[in-house]
Structure formats: C-alpha cells, structure tokens
Amino acid sequence: MSELTDLYQEVILDHNRRPRNFRTIASPSHHAEGYNPLCGDRLKLYVQVNGDTITDVAFEGSGCAISKASASLMTDALKGKTVSEANSLFERFHRVVTTPPDQPVEDLGKLSVLAGVREFPVRVKCASLAWHTLKAALDREQTTSTE
C-alpha cells in the first residue's frame, strides 16, 4: 500500500477536495482547454500575463484527484513566474513525472508530491494534463489532448 499512500498523499487529497484558483478569469490573455479522452477529464485553464509575468492563473473542469490536484498545485506555482520560467517548469515537471521510479529526480518543492505517479504509468497523463494545457495556452493553441 505504500506506493498508494505515495500517490494519494494528504497534499493531493487536500487539493482535490479544495482546489486552489478554481474559478474563471473574465478576459484572460491566454486560455486553453485540455481533455484526456481516456478518463473523460476536461479542464479549462485561464492565464493572465502582464508584460512577461504571469499575474493570475485559474482553472475549471472535472477530473480525477490526480489531475485536479495537479492543476491546483500548478496554478499556485505559476503565479509571479515569467513565461519562460513557466515553460522551463513545464519541462522540469514533465521530466519528474516521466523518470522511471527507481531513478532520482529534481526536487520541485510542493509539485514533487506528484512524483508518486511514476509508480502508476497510466496515471502520468492525469498529472500532466494541466501542464500540457498550460503549454497550449501559452503557445495559443485552443485545445489540447493528452492522447
């Protein structure tokens, strides 16, 4: 059961129950919709960029605990970051969740709670959905999919 407790840590359960920044932004500078056809998870992501800085991020949608918690943690992590810092964080997060579980990974602070998905390969897409949607929003694509 320890892998399971690694996956469903209190932080994740908390962000699933009370997702942060779970709202809309009226006219965001960037937005995108993410969809995981495997489980039907859908999320809308709104990003407000002023100058080069992300001043606000919010999301809406329905999904599993992993995708919801990941989106919630991501929105918290992005505020105040520049677009290039956000892009770099996307790459680093992606590397953490796709590295084999027996290999060391970079410490990403709170985001590291999602490293537990490495033991559950089919759930990596759940953890990545929000981040792929962020990438699409910043690249100004309108919808993205984890397929």
Add this chain to the structure above:
Amino acid sequence: MTSPSTTVARTSFDVRRVRAEFPILSERVHGKPLVYLDSANTSQKPLPVIEAMDAYYRHANANIHRATHVLSERATALYEGARIKAAAFVNAPDPRSIVLTKGTTDGINLVAQSYGRSTLRAGDEIVISWLEHHSNIVPWQMLCEQTGAVLRVVPINARGEVEMDAYAAMLSPHTRIVAMAHVSNALGTINPVRQVVEQAHAYGAVVLIDGAQAAPHLAIDVQALDCDFYALSSHKMFGPTGVGVLYGRPSLLESMPPYQGGGDMIQSVTFEKTTYNAVPYKFEAGTPNISGVAGFGAAVDYLMAIDRDAALVHEDDVLEYATAQVSSIAGVRIIGEARQKTGVLSFVLDGVHPHDAGTILDREGVAVRTGQHCAQPVMDCFGITATIRASLGIYNTREDIDVLVRALDKVRAVFA
C-alpha cells in the same frame, strides 16, 4: 436479470471447474489474487483456446486457400472449420453467410462501406440508439458524410433502456438502416432486438445488430431475430483478439460490392478486368488472422459444450448479488438499471472519481474498467463523465464480488 436463482442448476454448471480452465485466473497482481471484473472489455481465454493457437503454429502453420501442400490443407480446414462453427453458433442458415472479420468494429465498417455506401442517398436515414458503443456510431457518421444520409438517434430512459415508442415514431420510409446493440457495453441493457428488427422491416430498412456484448452471455439465433446483419468479436467470447464474425443475409451479401481489394477476394485479375470471388470470400481480402481464427473456433467449441442456460443462471445470480452488495455501499449510484440486463454493473461513487477508484482497486487485485467505456453519449445522458464498470464472465463468483466490495471500502477510506 432473471428472478432470484433459488433453483441454480449446479449440476450442469460448475463454476470451479470453469475457473480451472482459465490459467490467468490463478495470476497474482500486486501480491493479491487476481479478481477479473473486466470481461466486457475483453474476456479471459480458456486452455483449449490457448492450446488451439499453439497447436496451429506447431502443426498447421501455412497460408490458406492457396497451396497444395498438407500444411495448407490443415490451415484451410481449421479456418473453414471455424466458419462452420460460427454459423452454428449464431444459427446462420449457411456458412457462406459468415464473413470472418477482424472484429465487431470491422464488421460494422464493412456493412457501412459496402452495403451503405452503395445504396444510400442524400436524405436517407440511419437510426441508432443513445446506448451505442462508438464503433456503432462513428462508421455511420462517416457514411452520412459520404452519402448525405442523416443519422437519427433513439433516446434512452433513466433506467438506460431504449425508448421503444420514440424508436417506432422515428422509423419512416426514409429509414434505410437501423443499427443497434444487442447488449449495451456501458450499462448491460439487453435491447428488444427482435422487436427492433420487426418494426424496421415494416419500413423496408435493413437491421444490423452489434452483438459484441451479447455473444459471451446469450444464445444467438440470427434466423429467429430475422436481422440482416449480426456482428460479433471473438475476444469478448473467450477467443483471441483480432477476429470477428459478420453474419449477413445471403441475398444481401450477394448484392454487396467488395469492401477491400486484394488477394483471396478475387477469381481472376487482369489489368482490363478483375472478377471477384464468391461470397463470403469477396469480403476477406488478404491473408487473415489464421491462428486467431483457429483459437476462435476452439472458443466456439468451448461455449457450445457448456450448458449455456445454466451458465446464464449463474451469471445472473452473480450480477444480482453484485448489484445488491454494491448498492448497499454509502454514496454509490448505479448507472443503468434496465429491467433486462446482463453482465455489467456500472456505478459511480460519491466524491471519488472513477479513475482514482480504478487505481486503488487495481492495487487490491481487482481489475475493473473506469472511464466512459467508448460510449461518451451514454455518459452525457446521465450527466457524468465516467463510471466504474465491473463486468462479468462465466468464471466470476460471488466471492469475486466480496473482494470488490472490500476494495471499494479501501477506496472510500482513502477519500474519506
């Protein structure tokens, strides 16, 4: 479901003996005994099927219909023997009315692209139901795009049953094709397909029945149903993947153009004129999945040697038990409560996304499917995005359900 089974015919169906024939059921996953509740996704395979495929490669591997040597004779006999068995399995009038396909999806696409594309015109109507699997939706949408035909969808009620009054009202002289599942993969609803066929025929429409989910549970009689096409998949009925059957009414198959061109579907080829082979070979281009067909033949033998009425009584008993046990868990909502059901228990758990439940159940050794089950419209209809689906095969027991229920307690504990 049938009524409570106080008179279970244990003498003619011994589930322990059945289980012993499925080697994978002794597998352990994450250190726990496997409890396989995902047979609507794909069924497990009994030893005779596994051995038939092994024996084919050891003793008969050759291409069919083509060579004079003994291996080719053996392979052809296995292949054509499976066609004869399949004909008996669905009570087809003639083995020539059996097209061996890649599976149900392939069979439906064959009918859409061969029969549908050659006969439908703009304004013609195709009727399906809200219960359909994507494989009985998308081929018809593609056909509509190609021909200008219109897709009409019969609604379902809150129990997950097709609204037969709405169906009757939707039929008209414009209806050319009706395509409906015999049994719903997402909810387990058994549709009144005999009535569906009869009402469609009154308007001159042809009817395709998607039998993928019915084949492992119900006896199939295409002549009694009077359907024009009946498609099924080997892998749902204890055979290997990549093989299926399309039954077609002989007069229709004769009139239909080939589906794909290639070897084995022709009589003679010149650059000026090619003549096609006879039915059903004109629909079987290319070297088929011969080892799979050999395994499928063994699966048909396996099922036909079982007392299927007794097997169904057993399955209904387990489904009824599962429904009662799972319903009694706090926060559970059963999705799909049709009066006629088989093999499937779909449900949602308040406050827990099905995908999370699936991961935790897996760690307890319990294999279920979570998600939308290739039936997104059904999910939309119930206002949900996904369900947990426990689906049964002849080898499942009440004990399997007890393990599921205990594992669901763990799910609830994690998300308490």
